[in-house]
Amino acid sequence: GETPWPELAAPSAEQCEQVYNILRFQHADGHLRFERPPKVPPPSLEVAGCGETQLLVDGLCRTVLSGATSMKNADKTIRDVVEFYGTITKSIEIDGQVITPVTNCIDWDKVRLGGAEQLKAVIRSGGLQATSSKAILNILETTQNTNANRTAAFRQQKLAKTPLKFPGSDALTQAQKDMEIWMFDNKIISLEHLRALPTETAMNELVQLKGVGIKTAACVILFCLQEPCFAVDTHCFRMAKWLGWLPNNLHENSGREKAFAHLDLRIPDHLKYGLHQLFIEHGQSCHRCKAITKPGNKDWEASICPLEHLLNR
Structure with missing residues (x-):
């Protein structure tokens, strides 16, 4: 830099x-x-934090909710979101072993489907609900579309061996591609594909999302990806x-x-x-x-x- x-x-x-x-x-x-910490802790259902959660989309949306408000208000907002929308825990069997890649994650797809007015009402206690809800719904809609496009491309590649054109796609294993397909099929909005990218590229991908600034993206890099970023x-x-x-x-x-x-x-x-x-x-x-x-x-x-x-x- x-x-x-x-x-x-x-x-x-x-x-x-x-x-x-x-x-x-x-x-x-x-x-x-x-x-x-040596690894990212499980998501708290009581504390918003600065995006220090296992799933990137969860960390990103929590960071947006924590912006421009007190920790007390942010924590209250997260509790309200958890209570209204609920959480999801999903397991998958891979090579005879059951793993749980999603644990107590806020159901962000339910947030997306609920729309702006519903979300504004739920997060009102944190303030700036109009700005935050607009940013979060844009993140979720854009990411959902990205997930759909990536999943379709992965499935097409399996059938016709067509080359992938996504950043970092050359480094993906078939297991990673299958995991993205599984998350999409299970209605889990995901930014996990950013983990395969260099830090600078991941940062650029994040700030291209409307409503995500340098500070918010840097928090995700620092706390979720556990890469050095101030x-x-x-x-x-x-x-x-x-x-x-x-x-x-x-x-x-x-x-x-x-x-x-x-x-x-x-x-x-x-x-x-x-x-x-x-x-x-x-x-x-x-x-x-x-x-x-x-x-x-x-x-x-x-x-x-x-x-x-x-x-x-």
Whole structure:
């Protein structure tokens, strides 16, 4: 990748390590996980999270629902979605062994078929229901069409040995193709084909979906695909700017893509997961580093920020 500010050397690897170690010590008992798990955990039916679920479409839609709202509201929204639409668990027998590739996944096909007005009513508690429902339904409809086209092509290839023209199709085994067919036949909307693509290509495929921006796509890459990618949410942007890792005159609404390009290049891969989580934890809990903060008020004076000597607010 390339940075839009090649003259801006910050953050160095040493600066990233320093901030990570300070915040890791400060928030040792925090709510978020700061080290990437060895494998993606099963989906929670209570917590929205940042898309850290086993199926990519589940992670992507959860990330959309978590955007521009509090964790409390996002979690309430996920519980409402689970209660109304339900979940699916599906097993398949392969070579005499039963596996369960889909466990407690929200029934996103039921969400798709329910339409916009129904979804807006269900997710109202999270706010921005019109924007979120439009993005989610577009993701689901577009992905469903992609699944249908891929399944038809796989079946045609079996019959006539016709070549496939999808990105990454040359690397697919017959078992992987059969799994995609099985998921389509079982009404499971799937983005699992992105796993066969290089990270940059998968990112490009995600941002081509209407309603999916760089931050949302980066979360899916980081949490679902478990590839190093520094997702820049509002807390990450604010903390990075105060640390001098971004230009002081950069505005979040217009500068988030540039911020991602710069920080994803500069931050070492092994710290991207941890710093993303720690910036969120700190940005939500430190009274001096919250989005709405004011020097001199009661909470400010009662707080001690461990990064105070490094920040220029």
